[in-house]
Amino acid sequence: MYSPRTPRQLTEPAWVRWSLIGLALIFLGLFLVLPLVLVFAEAFTKGAAVYFASFNDPDAAHAIKLTLLVMVASVVCNGVFGVAAAWAITKFSFRGKSLLLTLIDLPFAVSPVIAGLIFVLLFGAQGLMGSWLSDHDVKIIFAVPGIVLATMFITFPFVARELIPIMQAQGTEEEEAARVLGARGWTVFWRITLPNIKWGLLYGLILCSARAMGEFGAVSVVSGHIRGETNTLPLHIEILYNEPGQYAAAFACASLLSLLALVTLVLKAIVEWRQARAQAQAAQLSNVE
């Protein structure tokens, strides 16, 4: 960006540049790289055999299955909501839009522990609907439905937040043209809107699933920590970590989640790259016209 011939006032002297880069790298090294490397180092301290044995444990296997179930439920529900909310907000101008936008952000501002607490107050034994639920033999708190609800609450805004700016930037002309030419509503969505937002949607879904798999605080409140029943992978890590002799196993499970986090980051980089390329192509096309 800045060639060596850039005037002196437009960039910093080389020594300033390199010390700033060095300082930034030291900060990120201490806070991001070292913790990540440590997870894998601790996981393998007792060798690969112990590492892989950690996942063969039935409790760990159950935790992985439950975590995946919770993830799928959150991603599907919040994905549908995200697309619907983004369509309503970006394609129409209506009263109360900015209020709706603020309310969508609400879960970002709520502490995970409070997110869990609200569902305990609603569905717990002493909760508002507690006696009705126990009469009908429905268990939500200290059971899987509570875990799903708390995770859905935490990951609620992710897809909508990712789609709204993209769809706002794209405007409504293409969809309107298709409608005027006689396309039906669903056709417009599948053939015009979806291809335009697919990379943003994919990234929103990835982010949502990463957060859903890793949620700890909210799930911790509603799960009851029943081994082999209501333990998700992050809760399983906590139990192993606090148990003597299971230190390496805790980090083995942690390394699995770290790997997923890294996959998320790689996918995000790919999505951003594809999006930039698609935009460049669109710009080129409009230049040709």
Added chain:
Amino acid sequence: MPLLLKKKTVLPGFGLTLGFSVVYLSLLVLIPLAVLVMKAMGLTWEQFWTTVTRPQVVASYKLSFGAALIAALLNVVFGLLVAWVLVRYRFPGRKIIDALVDLPFALPTAVAGIALTALYGPKGWIGQWLEPLGIKAVFTPLGVVIALTFISLPFVVRTVQPVLEDLGKEVEEAAASLGASRMAIFRRVIFPEIWPALLTGFALAFARAVGEYGSVVFISGNLPMKTQITPLLIMGQLEQFKYAEATAIAVVMLVASFVLLLAINLLQRWTTRRMAM
């Protein structure tokens, strides 16, 4: 539904998508939050006030808000530095570093918690160097600050970075041709452009850090009056089935968070207006 529309449109699905969004939002977010407020209203004012002003609770607010403030300020300084280096300079590994900044968003907080505890513990890779200096990180407020700095790291970088990228070089060139020094250009030309974004990033980082639970629980040790953050205190009340107390403290936190959210929204609107000008 059509009554709400301000403009006629040929596009379909307004009633369906808005209706679904509002119902889903109400069921999952608004009604449960309303129950929390309702439950707190069941307390008399005196009960509420004595619960939320107990010394142990006040100590937890001080730690939660104080540590979150320090962490957010640290991230303002280093976040600006990282954003600046990523946008303005070219060096090997820049793209990887750029992607890695989002790690705290993607990494589960419990994993971050045990990793930081192991790293800064007395035998850890960093902790063993701090120990001879008399600095203890694990089970102290310093540990809380470290964990909160980690989880709120991406916010300032990601709000400042796009603003720096969009900053035209023309103004800087004009200032330079008029004889301004590099420092003067940064202070008078660049900084006024990025400071609303910096402030937004700070508020987002602070809001996230105040409510954090997962990464702190491992490194703090949860010592009452010393290293107990407010979310941990709420958790403790819940484990003893003291729902009323937990609710009262949660309402205090919730109000603080909403004030922050409102401030962030106003800031963002102000920033976009500035950008549009």
